[in-house]
Amino acid sequence: MISHETIYRFVYAQLKRTNERRWRLYLPRSKYKRGRRNKGGGWPRIADRCSIHDRPLDIATRQVPGHWEADGMLFSAPGKAILVAQERQSRLTIAMPQQNLKADPVAAALTRMLRPMPPTMRRSITFDNGTEFARHHHIARQLGLQTFFCDPHSPWQKGGIENAIGRLRRDLPRKTNLNALPRSSLDAIIARHNNTPRKCLGFQTPAEAFLNSLHFECESTPGTRPG
Numbered sequence: 001m002i003s004h005e006t007i008y009r010f011v012y013a014q015l016k017r018t019n020e021r022r023w024r025l026y027l028p029r030s031k032y033k034r035g036r037r038n039k040g041g042g043w044p045r046i047a048d049r050c051s052i053h054d055r056p057l058d059i060a061t062r063q064v065p066g067h068w069e070a071d072g073m074l075f076s077a078p079g080k081a082i083l084v085a086q087e088r089q090s091r092l093t094i095a096m097p098q099q100n101l102k103a104d105p106v107a108a109a110l111t112r113m114l115r116p117m118p119p120t121m122r123r124s125i126t127f128d129n130g131t132e133f134a135r136h137h138h139i140a141r142q143l144g145l146q147t148f149f150c151d152p153h154s155p156w157q158k159g160g161i162e163n164a165i166g167r168l169r170r171d172l173p174r175k176t177n178l179n180a181l182p183r184s185s186l187d188a189i190i191a192r193h194n195n196t197p198r199k200c201l202g203f204q205t206p207a208e209a210f211l212n213s214l215h216f217e218c219e220s221t222p223g224t225r226p227g
Helices: 004-017 020-026 103-114 136-143 155-168 183-194 206-220
Strands: 067-073 081-087 093-098 124-127 146-149
Touching: 067 103, 067 155, 081 103, 081 155, 093 103, 093 155, 093 183, 103 136, 124 155, 136 146, 155 183, 183 206
Parallel strands: 067 124, 124 146
Antiparallel strands: 067 081, 081 093
16 A cells, blocks of 8 residues: 555655656646637527526535536547436446437436436436537426536536546546447446545545435435435
């Protein structure tokens, strides 16, 4: 096991004898510059969208479980993608391969992904402004939850799912050929992600934190049992 002190000593030693610009090489994606976002343009035409600024405070502060974020994970080859969703409080991540990111199949996939959850564990979901989420009304109606949308060009407002996709990129870089990736391999990657302890969770894993929340919510709701 490598302790955090060993890592700090390594970092300080490297800073003394290398140019700081070389530190990009130690990042998961070693680029000098991060992506630049276009500030122009208006809201995409997604009907009856509810702004993230109207989201209740207990969602933003992660005080209550059952609030999700979702996004599509794209790859270099056009076509297939991975639809990823993360529960905000526990950071539990679920994913499903997609043939494309058109609105109807995305809505159907998210419904299948979240339907097994008890109602108290699927209260809301937050999206960016991609047209793949244009059928948010279908998702809300099928699952009985609220949908919210980030501001234009502001995916950082759903930072949990952005961070999750960044972590998954270590195992699923853009050059990944999804046609050659078995579903069992994707499931193993997601399982490893959900069973890695996180400092923000008091060194619980996302799976442990989610199960704790699930049992608490079920005990607080008469007639409900964990699935």
